[in-house]
Amino acid sequence: MPLDEIEFEAEETMEKAVEHCRHEFRGLRTGRPTTALVEYIKLDYYGAQSDLKSVAVLTVQPPNSIVIKPFEASMLKEVVKALEEANLGINPQIEGKQVRLMLPALSGERRQQLASKVKDVAEHARIAMRNVRRDANKKIDNEEKAGLMTEDNVERAHESIQELLKRYEAKVEELVATKTKEIMES
Numbered sequence: 001m002p003l004d005e006i007e008f009e010a011e012e013t014m015e016k017a018v019e020h021c022r023h024e025f026r027g028l029r030t031g032r033p034t035t036a037l038v039e040y041i042k043l044d045y046y047g048a049q050s051d052l053k054s055v056a057v058l059t060v061q062p063p064n065s066i067v068i069k070p071f072e073a074s075m076l077k078e079v080v081k082a083l084e085e086a087n088l089g090i091n092p093q094i095e096g097k098q099v100r101l102m103l104p105a106l107s108g109e110r111r112q113q114l115a116s117k118v119k120d121v122a123e124h125a126r127i128a129m130r131n132v133r134r135d136a137n138k139k140i141d142n143e144e145k146a147g148l149m150t151e152d153n154v155e156r157a158h159e160s161i162q163e164l165l166k167r168y169e170a171k172v173e174e175l176v177a178t179k180t181k182e183i184m185e186s
Contacts, residue, residue, distance in 0.1 A: 038083065126169060
């Protein structure tokens with residue numbers, strides 16, 4: 001496999017790890033209400049697992065609530081069940097044909113817990129990217145063993161993959177700093 005392909009594949013996979021990290025961060029609560037907190041909660045919709053955003057209208061009602069109005073009133077109980085199983089620490093309240101989530105103010109302790117969760121999610125992304133580096137380096141080493149790459153080219157290829165990893169780890173660090181700031185200040 002040519003070096004370009006190895007690098008491209010590694011970069012593509014690292015980008016997916018960063019995107020996954022970004023996606024996970026959207027589901028973490030800050031002091032402000034946002035529909036991203038509940039959009040991807042899965043529920044049983046006529047035998048198929050669906051995201052909450054695909055079966056209901058989600059709106060934010062300032063200062064501190066999210067309103068969920070299912071497209072079908074018969075789905076109300078299923079929505080409540082999914083919200084309870086998501087373990088958000090918020091009790092859903094049924095109001096007619098909609099569900100309201102009242103977001104209590106975050107305590108200092110809860111903010112610390114959320115900041116810790118941010119670090120855990122980021123560490124999983126870093127681990128995934130390090131695994132990508134390991135796999136890319138193995139492919140490069142196999143190219144050398146097969147006589148398709150010189151020792152100098154292998155050295156440069158390993159350095160290139162390491163630089164790629166550093167670049168993507170910096171992106172994750174930037175995401176962590178931004179999300180932690182949101183949690184601590186809002």
